[in-house]
Amino acid sequence: MIRIRRYATSVNSSITALKLIVLGLSALLLFGCGQQRELVSISGTTMGTYYSIKWVNQAGLPSPEVIRQQVEERLELVNDQMSTYRPDSELSRFNQFQSDTPFQVSAATAKVVQEALRISKLSDGVYDVTIGPLVNLWSFGPEARPEQIPSDKLIHQRLSEVGYEHLKVMPDYRLSKDISHLYVDLSSIAKGYGVDFVFDYLKDSLHINNLMVDIGGEIRVQGENQSGVPWRIAIEKPLADQRTVQQVIEVGNKAIATSGDYRNYFEENGKRFSHLINPKTGRPIQNHVVSVTVIDDNCMTADAYATMFSIMGEKESIALANQHKIPLLLIVKTDKGFAEYPSNTFEQFVKKQ
Template sequence: MEYEVKRFLLCGALMLSTIMLLTGCGDSRQQIDINGQTMGTYYSVKLIKQDGLPSPEAIKKEIDKRLELVNDQMSTYRPDSELSQFNQLQSTQPFEVSAATAKVISEALRISKLSNGAYDVTVGPLVNLWSFGPEARPESTPTDQEITTRKAEIGYQHLSVTDGNKLVKDLPDLYVDLSSIAKGYGVDVVADYLKDDLHVKDFMVDVGGEVRLQGKNRSDVPWRIAIEKPIANERAVQDIIQAGDMAIATSGDYRNYFEEDGVRYSHLINPQTGKPIANHVVSVTVIAPSCMTADAYATTFSVMGEEESLALANKEKLPVMLIVKTKDGFVEFKSDTFEQYVVKK
């Protein structure tokens, strides 16, 4: 669904002095930092030490194990993952998967229906058609006929979850890619382990820029996250948000696009047109209880554009901020429930 780099500037990660002041990074409580690699990116876990916790090494081992399981279930890079096996299946017969994979696909289909197909985890063949390579551009722009042919091979309406944890596709060649939602689900897996199994009161989980928060930081104030300003050649802060016990996901193409003959091509493909998105949305931030949901919505709103996005966000009471590039500079568009999370400068 999307292959752009998602970034937050995080307290304790990419640290600017102004962010340190705003986030209150101090040392009044002891913070445990656990870092690793997963899903082709980094993960970072920060938790406040409390009595009864296992050693950091034991916690990391358990986190790695759980994230490996998500990869075994949903990675398209592992030929024997559940999802890869389903994609390789040239049949319309039900295919049984884990409850986790069924849950993620069910949520993806829910958002696809709400967005009238702006979000679609079967869009992979169109992404491949545009074939953004090492130079971040296709060798040639696909023809309208090629796009029409590929569009006939995709469609969330051809995918369903039935009889508990069984996947069904009515197009034998249908290909499902969960890269726009599985990373967020991985964040939830780690957060739920800390919250439900270890009863950690204060933590921040970050997987490749998708974040879930609970409690307070080491200065005993709620975690604060700095949203990056959508400028390609420098690092700067757009807004500081304090989301409480919520998840945050961001999506943006301001570092992942190319221009040809004066036309700007994004790496996000609109499933409805079969072409890179043509709106001027450069960054989307979504706050939701689950990172899985926030992750998928961030892609959805990048595709939909500001007017449709705000209409859906307000209907669903989702806190969303879009940054749109105009001839006069960048303009923020916020849903009705977003402003309450912004820290006043």
């Protein structure tokens, strides 16, 4: 069993608070499914978490070490572009730029910000990458954890610094802001972009046919595993003290992203505070959604959707997912245990036991 860990981190964060674990069911569980082919894997660390890449070997590929080098160069590029933990990254320099003059960025950063803004509009601001000041205030960003819960006054002050409508993508890959100290945090989408960036290199440049790319539990797959069957992924039951499978899915040639707060929170005076902040209130979310799984063609989009649906809550999430045909599974904590809320398009991916 391949254990795929999902961490809640900003890009290149040293924080590795566990958000959600997804278990990848490898061919070790699939005996009798055909002749075993050679499975090649590489792994390492990036973005404050791990990366794990697996593919079925085929003729004409570079050595695994050469592929590892190429992968890590690409992951470093994403960090250099979008990390809030690197003061000289492209995104950090934009955050430090105290002007409404358009700021030149790479095509990649502009693409990620553009998608983030699209999802912000889709969610009516429930998803908002300018939420950085509030994330930092509640101690889930680069700033140190406050000694006490932030006051209403301080939360209100930070809310005045937040708003996706103050951020724009201009022609020729330039970003602009009409609040000089606007702070953009792409941690909810950049990891998914990193998966896509590496995946596209392996698929389009190296022409690898059967492939799984995983960065901190954000996953994109193509083809089959070494047993000749589609890659299978198991979603874990959201229990803090044990690891059991809630659901097994086959996503085909797609991406899957997860979000959850059952292992990433802190407590003070007996009250639990989630790492997920609602941009509308400036406070940690209070709904009963403990786990979110989203399937999409692109991991970047799935990554952002997972955060959006976690904040939105079950009723609004399912309505929006059904309206836009987004495959979504929510696990909600109830008085009787956990309840599943799938969207209409999710069931097709469930692997019947």
